Amino acid sequence: MKGWWRKLAKVDLGDRKVQFEEIDKDILVDYIGGRGLGGRLLYEEIKSTKDPLDENVLVFTRGPLTGTMVPTSGRFSVSTISPLTGTILDSNVGGFFGKHFSSAGIDALVLKGKSEVPVVLKVDNGVVTVEETDLWGKTVSEALDSLNGASAVIGPAGENLVRFANVVTDDDRVFGRGGVGAVMGSKNLKGLSVKGDKKVEIDDQELLKNYLKKAISKIESSPVTSRGLRKFGTPILVNLLDWLGMFPLENFQRVKDERVDNLSGETMKDEIVEGHYRCHACPIRCGLKTKTDKMKGKGPEYESVWALGANLGIFDLKKTTEANYLCNELGLDTITTGGTIASAMEMFEKGVWDETDGFGSDVTELIKVIAYREEAGDELAEGSKRLCERYNCDYSMSVKGMELPAYDPRGAAGQALSFATSNRGGCHLRGYMIGEEIFGVPKLFDRFNTSGKAEVVKRSQERNAYLDSLIVCKFSSFALSEEYYSRFLEAVTGVDYTVGELHKIGERIYNLERMFNVSNGFSRGDDRLPERFNEPLIKGASSGNVFDMEKMLDDYYEAMGWDREGRPTEKKLEKLNLGFMV
Numbered sequence: 001m002k003g004w005w006r007k008l009a010k011v012d013l014g015d016r017k018v019q020f021e022e023i024d025k026d027i028l029v030d031y032i033g034g035r036g037l038g039g040r041l042l043y044e045e046i047k048s049t050k051d052p053l054d055e056n057v058l059v060f061t062r063g064p065l066t067g068t069m070v071p072t073s074g075r076f077s078v079s080t081i082s083p084l085t086g087t088i089l090d091s092n093v094g095g096f097f098g099k100h101f102s103s104a105g106i107d108a109l110v111l112k113g114k115s116e117v118p119v120v121l122k123v124d125n126g127v128v129t130v131e132e133t134d135l136w137g138k139t140v141s142e143a144l145d146s147l148n149g150a151s152a153v154i155g156p157a158g159e160n161l162v163r164f165a166n167v168v169t170d171d172d173r174v175f176g177r178g179g180v181g182a183v184m185g186s187k188n189l190k191g192l193s194v195k196g197d198k199k200v201e202i203d204d205q206e207l208l209k210n211y212l213k214k215a216i217s218k219i220e221s222s223p224v225t226s227r228g229l230r231k232f233g234t235p236i237l238v239n240l241l242d243w244l245g246m247f248p249l250e251n252f253q254r255v256k257d258e259r260v261d262n263l264s265g266e267t268m269k270d271e272i273v274e275g276h277y278r279c280h281a282c283p284i285r286c287g288l289k290t291k292t293d294k295m296k297g298k299g300p301e302y303e304s305v306w307a308l309g310a311n312l313g314i315f316d317l318k319k320t321t322e323a324n325y326l327c328n329e330l331g332l333d334t335i336t337t338g339g340t341i342a343s344a345m346e347m348f349e350k351g352v353w354d355e356t357d358g359f360g361s362d363v364t365e366l367i368k369v370i371a372y373r374e375e376a377g378d379e380l381a382e383g384s385k386r387l388c389e390r391y392n393c394d395y396s397m398s399v400k401g402m403e404l405p406a407y408d409p410r411g412a413a414g415q416a417l418s419f420a421t422s423n424r425g426g427c428h429l430r431g432y433m434i435g436e437e438i439f440g441v442p443k444l445f446d447r448f449n450t451s452g453k454a455e456v457v458k459r460s461q462e463r464n465a466y467l468d469s470l471i472v473c474k475f476s477s478f479a480l481s482e483e484y485y486s487r488f489l490e491a492v493t494g495v496d497y498t499v500g501e502l503h504k505i506g507e508r509i510y511n512l513e514r515m516f517n518v519s520n521g522f523s524r525g526d527d528r529l530p531e532r533f534n535e536p537l538i539k540g541a542s543s544g545n546v547f548d549m550e551k552m553l554d555d556y557y558e559a560m561g562w563d564r565e566g567r568p569t570e571k572k573l574e575k576l577n578l579g580f581m582v
Contacts, residue, residue, distance in 0.1 A: 052080070
């Protein structure tokens with residue numbers, strides 16, 4: 001088999017011992033890499049924990065396509081137990097960090113234990129060392145400037161165990177959602193740096209070149225990947241979702257506002273965009289280099305311009321952009337930061353909590369006190385679910401404790417179901433039904449129709465699981481059919497994968513993650529949207545609509561082969577070679 005190094009490094013940060021193991025071929029074939037391999041290795045190391053900020057494990061993984069020239073294959077993954085949700089968590093990042101890790105000759109890195117003092121971990125051509133550092137207390141850019149090689153670090157938010165702290169790479173790309181940065185901070189691990197000069201071995205270079213040529217042609221001919229994303233970046237979605245009545249405002253209380261266009265990709269291009277940048281092996285180039293009157297940097301992406309803008313009642317593009325820069329510098333997840341502040345703003349306006357101001361107020365100082373856990377920031381650093389539970393109110397727009405992104409679920413049945421059943425909480429990337437229900441990729445489904453939607457969500461979740469394991473960017477799937485991914489994998493590894501087999505791998509991964517959560521107490525009662533979404537919107541193209549989530553859950557569990565409480569059956573687990581989890 002080519003594409004994989006078959007090499008795993010286990011590091012105990014407590015005693016700084018490094019142990020190397022060979023990864024079993026069958027595990028690589030069955031889980032591929034990235035999210036799948038990370039979940040399987042995590043299960044072997046730690047099946048549950050009462051406190052993810054006390055006992056936890058970090059598993060960094062590449063995929064067999066990582067470091068090759070397969071389009072968008074520069075991504076890199078980390079798996080752990082989320083301190084925000086208590087669920088299994090994986091997060092993957094673009095840029096060039098994954099390519100450099102791949103060239104170091106390791107497939108996976110498992111980090112256990114806690115260092116007594118702040119340290120950084122270095123990987124140099126397969127040699128792994130743990131070294132003390134004086135970078136503790138530094139911001140993200142200060143820390144990155146001090147490290148050699150491709151690097152990924154936490155900022156003050158991770159050091160202060162903010163439950164939604166990110167890890168940021170030197171490409172200004174982030175391991176976001178769920179608090180990976182806080183887990184690193186709990187281990188006194190400031191960052192990682194990697195170097196290497198090894199090249200991934202390809203089983204069939206000519207076959208790969210043939211598929212690369214065809215794939216790039218497809219990407220160049222797709223209006224989404226060749227024009228929309230390339231010209232405007234992800235904020236191209238702002239006006240589209242607003243037109244559909246799905247762009248949420250002020251903590252999902254309403255939609256439709258004439259000021260929304262102030263935050264759109266079109267306005268960004270006219271007012272703050274200086275240029276574009278790409279990730280490794282990516283012809284799409286959706287990254288935006290931006291500049292305000294005071295600062296310059298990268299982004300914001302669609303989710304961030306919403307979370308730190310319209311969701312807070314802020315329609316000033318430059319203020320929103322600068323809030324995004326600040327979150328990146330301090331190492332904060334923008335979606336949960338915005339979602340938590342939005343909850344607090346609604347609590348203020350409804351007389352529940354008076355530690356913030358209302359919608360539309362400046363959030364610069366709030367972002368800072370969250371990162372340093374100062375004053376009101378100490379409570380906000382716990383996330384909106386814990387904040388609202390403390391004050392006995394229901395203004396947390398979250399699933400399983402993770403704040404929802406910028407798609408009002410009252411406008412798309414499949415996306416609503418995908419949100420509710422996501423294995424890592426309120427996330428659109430587990431099953432990105434916006435593709436099927438808005439863009440018609442790979443096929444268009446009526447966004448308001450619930451009939452048969454469970455099967456569509458299931459296939460979307462399977463597809464996203466194997467894409468996260470290859471690892472490639474999901475944007476490539478707007479242009480490429482699933483056949484391309486199976487052929488890429490065959491050309492690189494020499495293993496004959498069909499699309500059907502990729503879906504079975506995706507199903508295996510999703511069920512492993514589900515069992516991980518079941519073993520930690522999650523059940524049907526957690527597959528819920530906030531009560532707000534039982535109330536129809538009164539304006540826009542999605543007004544007057546709510547979905548029967550109980551019926552959709554029944555259909556979904558039946559499609560998945562789970563019981564009525566959402567537990568995978570023994571028969572299902574055995575069928576997916578997950579009998580060891582019974």
